[in-house]
Amino acid sequence: MVFAATVFGLKAGLSVGRAIASWVLSMFGYVPNAVQTPDSILGIKLLAIAFFIAVGCLFRYKIDAETRARMAEELNERRKGYAS
Numbered sequence: 001m002v003f004a005a006t007v008f009g010l011k012a013g014l015s016v017g018r019a020i021a022s023w024v025l026s027m028f029g030y031v032p033n034a035v036q037t038p039d040s041i042l043g044i045k046l047l048a049i050a051f052f053i054a055v056g057c058l059f060r061y062k063i064d065a066e067t068r069a070r071m072a073e074e075l076n077e078r079r080k081g082y083a084s
Contacts, residue, residue, distance in 0.1 A: 021047060 028043025030036065036044070063071075 024047060025040070025043050028040045028046075030040040030043060
């Protein structure tokens with residue numbers, strides 16, 4: 001069940017991300033397999049900038065052993081509160 005939910009979440013996220021990227025490109029007039037207009041090139045550049053900003057955010061999101069242990073401890077405390 002957990003594996004199936006994880007795979008579903010990944011596929012859903014990829015689908016939504018691809019749909020958003022396609023929508024943004026279509027807003028800028030992107031036409032596949034054609035010479036691109038300056039507007040469509042701008043759209044491609046903006047998507048690339050957004051991608052690199054997101055990657056930068058992921059690199060700054062540190063989860064080390066200490067953070068993971070703290071998160072596990074907090075979750076255990078929450079579970080104890082629900083069990084009683």
